[in-house]
Amino acid sequence: MALTKNDIVERISITGFNKKQSVDIVETLLMIMKDQLAEGNDVLISGFGKFCVKEKRARRGRNPATGSDLILRPRRVVTFKCSGKLRDAINGPES
Known part of the structure; x- marks a missing residue:
């Protein structure tokens, strides 16, 4: 089950x-993050991870429904790289 924005608001309250x-805290935090990412800046949250904006070049693609070739336009995407602390918390202690 996914953690929703409402769940976060409840836990903060x-x-x-x-x-x-x-609600204001969560909305403000998300707005700051969105604005920074839209400007092309990375968002680093220590102990959690880093959100990065990556540039994707135009490339050849294929429509899976029809099989026809097409050119995908250049675009920017957001990627996430988790911190070592988060990775360790998810995977547990090494044996």
Whole structure:
């Protein structure tokens, strides 16, 4: 099951913020991250990971439904690289 924005708001409100303050905190954080990524800047959250904007060149693709070839336009995509701490938390201690 996925963690939703509403779940995050609920968990923040448990720490002592009211519901409206919690919503404002989450919305502000996401807005800051979106604005920075839209400007082409990376977002680094220590102990969690790094969101990076990558440039993709135009390339040849294929429509899987019809099999016809087409050219995919250049675009920017967001990638995520998790930190070593997050990777260790996910995978557990090494044996």
